[in-house]
Amino acid sequence: MLSDRSNPLKLAAHAGGVGLCAVCALSIFLVVYRPLARSQQEHEAKISRLARLSRTADNIRRQHASLTSELAELREHTNEIHQRVPEFAEEADFLARVAEIAAVENLQITEYRRGNATESATHSCLEVGLNCTGSYTSICQFLDKVAALPRISSTKSALIRPADHTDRRSCDLVLELFYGMRPRESKTLGGQNG
Numbered sequence: 001m002l003s004d005r006s007n008p009l010k011l012a013a014h015a016g017g018v019g020l021c022a023v024c025a026l027s028i029f030l031v032v033y034r035p036l037a038r039s040q041q042e043h044e045a046k047i048s049r050l051a052r053l054s055r056t057a058d059n060i061r062r063q064h065a066s067l068t069s070e071l072a073e074l075r076e077h078t079n080e081i082h083q084r085v086p087e088f089a090e091e092a093d094f095l096a097r098v099a100e101i102a103a104v105e106n107l108q109i110t111e112y113r114r115g116n117a118t119e120s121a122t123h124s125c126l127e128v129g130l131n132c133t134g135s136y137t138s139i140c141q142f143l144d145k146v147a148a149l150p151r152i153s154s155t156k157s158a159l160i161r162p163a164d165h166t167d168r169r170s171c172d173l174v175l176e177l178f179y180g181m182r183p184r185e186s187k188t189l190g191g192q193n194g
Contacts, residue, residue, distance in 0.1 A: 084152045085181045089117065089126045094177055097149060098130070105142045107134035115174065124180040127156065130173040136160065139171050152178045 095112060102109050115127025134142070143155060156174040163169045 081152065082181055084150055085123065086151065086179050089124070089177060089179050091126060091128055091177055094149075094151060094153070095128070097151075098146060098175075101142055101145045102132065102134075105134065105138040105145070107132050107138045107142045119180075122182055122184050123178050126177045126179065128175045128177060130175065131170065132173065133168050133170050135167055136163070136169055139169060143173075146175070154178075 091114065099109060101107075109130055109132045111129075111131035113129035115129055117124060117126045119125075132139070132142075139158075139160060143158065146153065147155070154176045156176050157172075158174075159172040161170045
């Protein structure tokens with residue numbers, strides 16, 4: 001038996017077999033196990049990210065629904081405003097309505113002045129000056145009814161002077177008429193206009 005162990009060919013064959021097994025084991029480790037371990041780590045990280053997203057998904061859905069609803073309301077409000085603002089100044093039509101309101105409220109318009117027209121990025125505006133006389137109540141009711149007109153306007157200034165002996169007051173008004181609305185350029189996600 002001793003001679004079997006001392007045979008150099010047999011020892012070389014056994015050593016070669018052990019070396020081949022070691023090379024195969026190293027190859028399996030490098031080619032199979034290491035990539036599988038790396039892939040497993042990547043998948044575990046992805047599972048962790050997806051689990052976090054899954055936990056927040058309901059909250060994101062609620063926020064999305066809320067923001068979508070708010071956007072729809074804003075679009076509806078914008079459409080309502082656009083319907084209340086004509087394309088051109090059309091101050092004659094506005095003054096006709098104002099004259100009707102003044103007559104109902106027993107307010108006398110003594111002077112009309114067309115003021116400056118200005119433009120901004122979103123709309124144009126025309127100032128209209130009115131001098132009128134009437135009771136304090138009629139002036140207030142007049143201003144209230146002008147503000148309630150379908151056409152959007154605002155009172156820029158109102159100077160009401162003290163009453164004379166007949167309880168009639170003089171009033172200098174500057175009204176702003178809005179017209180010619182233009183869409184404001186806005187950026188949405190992704191850089192698209194919307």
